[in-house]
Amino acid sequence: MSDLLNLAEQTLSLARSDEQAEVYVSRGTETEVRVYGGEVEHLVSASSSGVGIRVVLPTSDGFRTGFAWAGSLEAGVVAETFEAARQNAAFATPDPDGALPASDGHPRATMPPPSDSFARTPTERKIALAKALEAAVRSGDPRIRQVDSADYADGWGESAIASTAGIRAYDEDAGSFISVSAVAGEAEDTQTGSGYSVARSFDELDLEASAKDAIERSTRMLGARKIDSQTTTVVFDPRVTASLLAIISSALSGEAIVKGRSMFADRLGERVAVEGFSLVDDPTNPLAYGSSAVDGEGLACRPTTLMSDGVLSAFVFDTLSGRRASMPSTGSALRGYSSTPGPGCQAVSLLGGQLEPEAILATVGKGLYVHSISGVHSGVSTISGDFSVGAEGLVIRDGALAEPVREITVASTLQRMLLAITAIGNDLTYLPGMATGQTMAVAEIAISGN
Amino acid sequence: MPLVSPELCELVLAEALLTGGEFAEIYAEDRNNASAVLDDHRVEELSSGRSRGAGIRVVSAETTGFAHTADLSEAGLLAAARAASAVASSSRGASKGIALSGTVDLPEATPSVDRAKVVEMLQRVDEHARSQGSAITQSQVGVADGYRRFIVANSDGLLASDHQTRTRFNVTCIATGDTGMQTGYETIARTEGYEILSDEAVSAVAKEAARRALVKLDARPAPSGELAVVLAGGSGGILFHEACGHGLEADHIVKDTSVYAGKVGQRVASELVTLVDDGTVAGEWGHFAIDDEGMPAARNVLIENGILTDYMWDGLRARRAGRRSSGNGRRQSYQHLPMVRMTNTYLLAGNATAEEIIADTDYGVYVAKLGGGQVNTATGDFVFGTSEAYLIEHGRITAPLRDANLIGNGPEILQRIDAVANDFAMTPGTCGKDGQSVPVGCGQATLRLTGVTIGGTAS
Numbered sequence: 001m002s003d004l005l006n007l008a009e010q011t012l013s014l015a016r017s018d019e020q021a022e023v024y025v026s027r028g029t030e031t032e033v034r035v036y037g038g039e040v041e042h043l044v045s046a047s048s049s050g051v052g053i054r055v056v057l058p059t060s061d062g063f064r065t066g067f068a069w070a071g072s073l074e075a076g077v078v079a080e081t082f083e084a085a086r087q088n089a090a091f092a093t094p095d096p097d098g099a100l101p102a103s104d105g106h107p108r109a110t111m112p113p114p115s116d117s118f119a120r121t122p123t124e125r126k127i128a129l130a131k132a133l134e135a136a137v138r139s140g141d142p143r144i145r146q147v148d149s150a151d152y153a154d155g156w157g158e159s160a161i162a163s164t165a166g167i168r169a170y171d172e173d174a175g176s177f178i179s180v181s182a183v184a185g186e187a188e189d190t191q192t193g194s195g196y197s198v199a200r201s202f203d204e205l206d207l208e209a210s211a212k213d214a215i216e217r218s219t220r221m222l223g224a225r226k227i228d229s230q231t232t233t234v235v236f237d238p239r240v241t242a243s244l245l246a247i248i249s250s251a252l253s254g255e256a257i258v259k260g261r262s263m264f265a266d267r268l269g270e271r272v273a274v275e276g277f278s279l280v281d282d283p284t285n286p287l288a289y290g291s292s293a294v295d296g297e298g299l300a301c302r303p304t305t306l307m308s309d310g311v312l313s314a315f316v317f318d319t320l321s322g323r324r325a326s327m328p329s330t331g332s333a334l335r336g337y338s339s340t341p342g343p344g345c346q347a348v349s350l351l352g353g354q355l356e357p358e359a360i361l362a363t364v365g366k367g368l369y370v371h372s373i374s375g376v377h378s379g380v381s382t383i384s385g386d387f388s389v390g391a392e393g394l395v396i397r398d399g400a401l402a403e404p405v406r407e408i409t410v411a412s413t414l415q416r417m418l419l420a421i422t423a424i425g426n427d428l429t430y431l432p433g434m435a436t437g438q439t440m441a442v443a444e445i446a447i448s449g450n
Numbered sequence: 451m452p453l454v455s456p457e458l459c460e461l462v463l464a465e466a467l468l469t470g471g472e473f474a475e476i477y478a479e480d481r482n483n484a485s486a487v488l489d490d491h492r493v494e495e496l497s498s499g500r501s502r503g504a505g506i507r508v509v510s511a512e513t514t515g516f517a518h519t520a521d522l523s524e525a526g527l528l529a530a531a532r533a534a535s536a537v538a539s540s541s542r543g544a545s546k547g548i549a550l551s552g553t554v555d556l557p558e559a560t561p562s563v564d565r566a567k568v569v570e571m572l573q574r575v576d577e578h579a580r581s582q583g584s585a586i587t588q589s590q591v592g593v594a595d596g597y598r599r600f601i602v603a604n605s606d607g608l609l610a611s612d613h614q615t616r617t618r619f620n621v622t623c624i625a626t627g628d629t630g631m632q633t634g635y636e637t638i639a640r641t642e643g644y645e646i647l648s649d650e651a652v653s654a655v656a657k658e659a660a661r662r663a664l665v666k667l668d669a670r671p672a673p674s675g676e677l678a679v680v681l682a683g684g685s686g687g688i689l690f691h692e693a694c695g696h697g698l699e700a701d702h703i704v705k706d707t708s709v710y711a712g713k714v715g716q717r718v719a720s721e722l723v724t725l726v727d728d729g730t731v732a733g734e735w736g737h738f739a740i741d742d743e744g745m746p747a748a749r750n751v752l753i754e755n756g757i758l759t760d761y762m763w764d765g766l767r768a769r770r771a772g773r774r775s776s777g778n779g780r781r782q783s784y785q786h787l788p789m790v791r792m793t794n795t796y797l798l799a800g801n802a803t804a805e806e807i808i809a810d811t812d813y814g815v816y817v818a819k820l821g822g823g824q825v826n827t828a829t830g831d832f833v834f835g836t837s838e839a840y841l842i843e844h845g846r847i848t849a850p851l852r853d854a855n856l857i858g859n860g861p862e863i864l865q866r867i868d869a870v871a872n873d874f875a876m877t878p879g880t881c882g883k884d885g886q887s888v889p890v891g892c893g894q895a896t897l898r899l900t901g902v903t904i905g906g907t908a909s
Contacts (some may be wrong), residue, residue, distance in 0.1 A: 036705065039512040042787060043537045065494070071501035074521045081500070088496035091565045095492055123536075148707045148828070183707055183828050190709070192828045229675045229909065259490045260588050261624060263631070274781070338499055378821035378835025379855035380903065382626060383631045388854040388905040390824070390833035407831055408858050409905025411674070446898050446907040448674030448857075 005170045007073065008162035011053070014082045020056040020063075020100045020164045024296070025049070025073060025338050028157030031123065035130040035150045040369065044129070049073045050337035055085040056100050063088045063098030069338040094126070100165040101297040101319035104328060109284035109301040111293045114174035115201035118154040124151045129178065129207065135183050137195075138210035144220050145185035148192075152178050154202070159337075161298040169298030177432060178205050184218035191259040191406075193217025193222060198289050198432045217371060221392060224404035226449045233367035233422065234410055234445040235360060235396060238429045238437025240373050241350075245435035248414060249281065249345040251382035252306050254317035254332075258324040263385040263415060264312060272312045273418035276350055281316060281332070281345040288347035290434045296335030301346070304330045318343040348435040353424035357439040360423045362399035364441055369394045369401055370410060385413040391447075408449040412442075420444045452505065452554040452611065453478040454522055459603040461524070462506065463548040466531040467605060471508035471515070471538040473769070474531070477742060478504035478522060479600035479784045482560050488572040489590040496565060506530045510538035539797040548643040552609030556599045560597060560614060563644050568593060571647065575656045579623050582660030582848045585667060588624040588633070591656070593617075595644060600784075602744040610744035615643045616735070616889060618878070619652060621659040627667035634662030635837065636804050639878035639889065641737040662819065662838050665850050669909065672839065672854035673905025678814030679856065679902045680807055684875025687892030690725055691795050691881065692832040694718070695824070698752050699778075699790040700767040702827045709830040709861055710758060718758045719864035722800055722897075725753040728761055729777055729793035734891040735878030736793040743779035750776045752795075753864075755765055764790045782886040792881060796893030797807030800870030804896035808867045809845040814842045815857075815904055816847050822879075828861035833905075855905040863899060871896035 008023040015021040034041040052069040066089025070081045106306035111254065134150035161169045169348035179196035195213030197206040200212035236244065236374035256262035273279075283291050295301050297319055304314050317325065318333035318341050361369070374390035383389075388411040395402040412420075425439030454462075459476050466474035480863055503520040504527060511671035515537030519530040520765045579589040595618070596725040601611040620637035636658040681689060694710065702708035710718060719725075729747030738747050743765040750897045751759050763771070764779030767790060808816065817840065821832030839851045876893035 030685070037512070040537060041512065042514040042749045043517045044515060044787070045533050045536070046516075046785065048518075048785060049520065067495055069497070069499040071499075071503065078502070082502075084498045088498060088565070091486075091493065091496050091569045092866070093488075093492040093494070095494070146707055146828075148705060156719070163855040190828055192826055259653050260626075260631075269550065340495055340497070374824045374831075375822070375833030375835055375855040375857075378823060378837075379833065379853070381633065381853060382664075383633050384852070385630065388835070388907075390855055390857045390905070392831075406829070407857055407903065408860060409674075409833070409855055409903060411672075411854060411905045413907075446674055446909075448903055449904045450676065 005160040008160045011078055011082065011388055012164055014079060014163055015164055022054040022100050022161065022163035023296055024052045024159065024161045024335065024337055026157060026159035027073065028155060030153065030155040031126060032153040033127050033130045035134045039297065040127055040129065044157045048392050051078050051081055052337040053082050053241040054100065054340060055089045056098060057089045059094050062094035062096040062105065064092040064094050065098050066092060067340050090366055093399060093400060097299060097320055097323035100163050101167065101299065101329065102165040103167060104299060106300040106302055106331060107119065108293050111291065112155065112286050114172050117177055118156060118174055122201045129205065132213060133178055133180050133207050136207060137180050137214050140211055141219050143184045143186055143222065144182055144215060146183040148181040148183060150180045167298035167425060169294045171292055171294050172433045173292065175200050176202060176205060178207065178210055180210055180214045182214040182218040186222050190223055191218050191221035193221065214248040220394065221404045221406065224406035226407045227395065227405050228450045229448050231444060231446050233364050233443045235364055235367060235369045235439060235441045235443055237369065237371040238427060239431065240370055241440045242431045242435040242437035243373065244431060245348050245350065247380055248381060249348045249434065252315050252345065254315045254321035254325060254343040257315050258321050261383055262384060267312050269313055270312055271310050273307055273310040274311045274421045277307055277310045277418065277421055279348060280305050281348050283346040286348055287430050289430060289432050290346040292346065296333035296341040299329055299331040300332045316345055347427065350424055350438055353426045353428060354440050355423050355425055357425050357427050360425055360439055360441050361396055361401065363423060364396055365399050367396040368405065368447060369396050373429045385415045387414050387417065389410050408447055411448065417442050452556060453480055454527065454601060456554065456609055458524055458527065459609065460548045462527045462531045463603065463605050464546060465528050466506055466508045466535045467546050469535040469538040471510040471535055473509040473605055473651050475602065475604040476506050477505055477600060477602045477784055479598055481596060482600045483594065483596045484563065485592065486568050487590065487592045488576050491586065493569050493572060501783065502652050503784045504530065506534045507787060508535045508538060513537045514787065517789050534882045538639065541589060548605055549607060550609040551605050551607050552745050554601050554609065554611040556611050556613055556633040563595060563645060571652060575621060575652050576654050579656035579660045580620055582657060583625065583664045585625045585627055585664055586623050586660050586782050587626040589644055590622045594617045602713050602742065608744045610740050612738065612740045614738055614788050615789065615859065616641050616642055617646055618642055618654060619647055621656045623660045623663040625663035625667050629667065631667035632663050634659045636662065637878065639735045640733050641735060642733050664700055665837055665838065666852065669850040669852045671908040672851040673904055673908045674906045676901045676903050678813055679899045680814060680816045681897055682818045683804060683873035683896040684877055685896065686819050686877045687894040688798055688823045688834050688879060690797055690894065691792060691892050692823040692834055693863050694725065695792050695795050697827045697830060697860060698761045698823050699903060700761045700763045701790045703761050704767055713758045713785045714760065716758055718861060719753050720867040721754045721756040722867050722870045723753050723756050723864055724798040726751050726798065727795045731794045733878055734794045735889045736891040741777045741779045742781045743775065744780060746777045747793065748777040761793065762790050763893050764788055780888050782888060786886050791883065791888050794876065794891035794893065796876065799872045799874040799895040802871045804871045804873050807871055807896055807898050808842060811842045811898060812844060815851065820848060825860065832860055833857045849865035857903045857905060863902065866900040867897055868900050869898040
């Protein structure tokens with residue numbers, strides 16, 4: 001641990017007396033195996049490192065910030081990077097809020113140490129796991145025609161931050177995932193489905209669940225057809241709900257709020273979702289895959305209640321966006337070495353889901369179950385709230401899943417959807433990315449098809 | 451001076467083959483990036499970045515081993531070669547001499563940009579964008595340039611080098627009205643230097659971004675159901691990129707996970723469709739002299755008058771198929787394995803005029819600008835989003851529509867192109883595949899699709 005933090009700290013000595021500086025350094029290793037047709041298609045073993053430096057020049061009108069980064073921790077490169085950041089600072093607009101972050105004294109949560117199981121596990125076992133995953137899918141159902149890829153990946157990383165404003169922080173993380181993508185076929189019909197598992201230690205990876213998911217999602221789509229355009233209740237599966245929560249959370253970033261780029265700007269304290277909808281960002285929850293103890297500015301991560309019983313209760317801020325909003329940082333700065341920090345959620349969950357997924361289907365009676373969406377980047381705006389995405393799934397008839405559906409879109413606005421949620425499931429699942437998954441039903445969604 | 455001397459490349463390649471691999475490659479690059487963003491009235495941040503390193507891959511039977519390092523010393527490269535070659539360690543190979551032929555010709559200096567001028571330009575453009583209407587409530591102006599030098603050498607004896615400059619400029623405006631906020635975005639991106647950003651060019655981008663946001667304040671919800679769609683020339687040839695481009699990449703073909711596998715020589719599109727992927731178009735966003743495996747860029751006809759003529763190939767898939775790479779081996783950086791990627795993908799222009807096509811459409815949607823898209827190559831189902839669209843009623847463009855996705859099936863949509871105009875134009879984009887992003891160009895003239903499902907909320 002100490003040598004990386006030492007490196008960050010020593011680099012601060014390059015700062016002149018009239019400069020503020022922040023040095024972020026990170027390094028990591030990763031292993032990636034892809035299996036195809038019973039053979040290793042590729043095996044990647046990699047290590048990388050980098051440095052990102054902010055130099056801040058105080059002036060009478062405010063603070064000028066310059067940034068530079070490099071994919072190396074060599075002393076010469078780090079010094080060059082410092083100089084580049086300094087030169088960049090001279091051209092920035094002075095900002096009264098632009099002083100470097102200082103510690104707010106918030107206590108750091110105690111998190112379990114990262115597993116060393118990935119380093120201890122020989123590469124052969126990782127390869128064997130990916131091969132077994134592919135074999136399980138290929139042999140799991142006679143309608144599986146092809147397995148596009150079966151992957152294993154793990155990574156370990158550490159980062160340290162030191163600044164002239166007194167910040168000293170170090171963090172370390174490790175994790176892994178397996179994923180498999182299946183192609184099912186019957187006669188001329190071809191459908192796809194994927195399965196995956198994420199884990200913080202090697203032995204927690206769930207091969208059986210991943211294989212089962214890929215098989216079920218691909219085979220149950222066989223025979224899928226377009227349905228008629230209609231307005232109906234849509235039940236989103238946990239993976240899709242997690243994407244929706246991630247989109248909604250991105251509109252709660254303090255930067256989007258202070259820059260007038262969010263549909264939630266100026267709506268604090270108002271009802272934005274149905275009663276019973278409570279959304280929390282808690283990076284200190286060790287079960288969440290986005291969890292961490294410190295943020296990208298070295299402040300302690302902490303839980304933030306974003307929506308409470310349908311009422312918008314908070315945004316997430318880093319230091320700069322917080323100052324602009326006259327709010328404290330919520331310890332929500334996200335960054336890598338090649339970018340400056342910006343606020344964002346890390347570990348969002350819906351609280352209080354009560355219903356079994358089957359009970360939700362039974363209550364809905366008639367509608368559409370969506371297990372996959374596409375075109376999120378092109379069809380969803382957190383500024384206007386417009387929502388239009390491609391979807392695949394199954395018809396809900398008589399309270400149960402019926403025939404498969406493809407090549408349709410589901411559309412509404414995010415604002416309307418939040419107020420039209422009719423049920424939240426109790427099937428909370430921790431997924432990769434920033435949000436957990438749960439079954440969720442939303443009424444009055446426009447389906448475009450025939 | 452080369453990033454890695456030819457002699458050291460030979461040494462590293464020989465080391466990489468010691469464990470019995472059949473093919474080894476070293477790719478070394480040095481990238482300099484710079485960017486500046488003016489947001490919310492402030493030049494918030496000028497950033498510059500440097501990334502330098504080498505990726506080494508070793509192919510042994512069906513398996514590729516890959517390792518990368520930021521350490522370009524002999525010791526660092528040999529260590530990476532040994533890590534990459536571990537995949538072949540079951541069989542013990544003999545020491546092979548590698549003799550490279552080719553020359554390395556790389557400039558030493560990095561082009562420099564006058565930052566003071568950049569900042570002044572950003573401020574001018576921001577004012578211009580905001581002056582387009584009092585409803586413009588926010589503007590962001592960004593400029594980024596990247597300079598990359600690389601060499602690639604492989605155990606077949608290839609030694610090649612290239613350097614590229616890319617410059618991108620974009621403006622995003624937000625307009626606020628009674629119905630909420632709308633965004634407008636416009637960009638210029640070229641495989642050229644900063645000189646592309648003339649005063650006229652950047653002002654036009656600002657005006658267009660602001661106009662797009664303002665127009666949508668009056669937009670009504672897009673219709674739903676299957677309708678005729680007219681795509682404006684240069685609205686973003688993303689349609690072809692998604693509807694068939696990805697499905698024509700050889701990595702999907704050899705795994706039989708593309709709807710276009712086994713269809714060379716067959717009719718896959720309307721006879722109005724001649725689709726080309728062409729890395730040689732100078733200046734376009736997907737242009738280069740050699741690809742990231744050292745193959746010269748090429749113009750490859752993929753579909754000719756509706757008949758599938760060929761797929762796109764990288765070195766690895768071509769090698770296994772016993773043919774030549776089509777110059778489509780690309781990678782995001784030295785830290786990534788190359789794979790089959792598009793370059794500039796475009797549909798050749800037709801004979802109609804845009805006016806004729808619109809006048810001949812009784813009811814449908816006119817898409818002036820497309821957003822992004824996504825495809826499932828195995829099923830051919832794809833989506834693409836609109837970022838400026840209008841209703842067509844009785845042959846005339848009428849009301850603006852709110853953004854929506856369109857969904858279709860590639861092989862079906864390609865049959866439904868019934869008119870192509872003569873107003874060809876290209877647009878830049880970023881293509882993501884398997885976690886890697888590369889710059890690409892897309893091009894097409896105004897064309898009509900007889901039926902596409904539009905994901906709006908209006909009936």
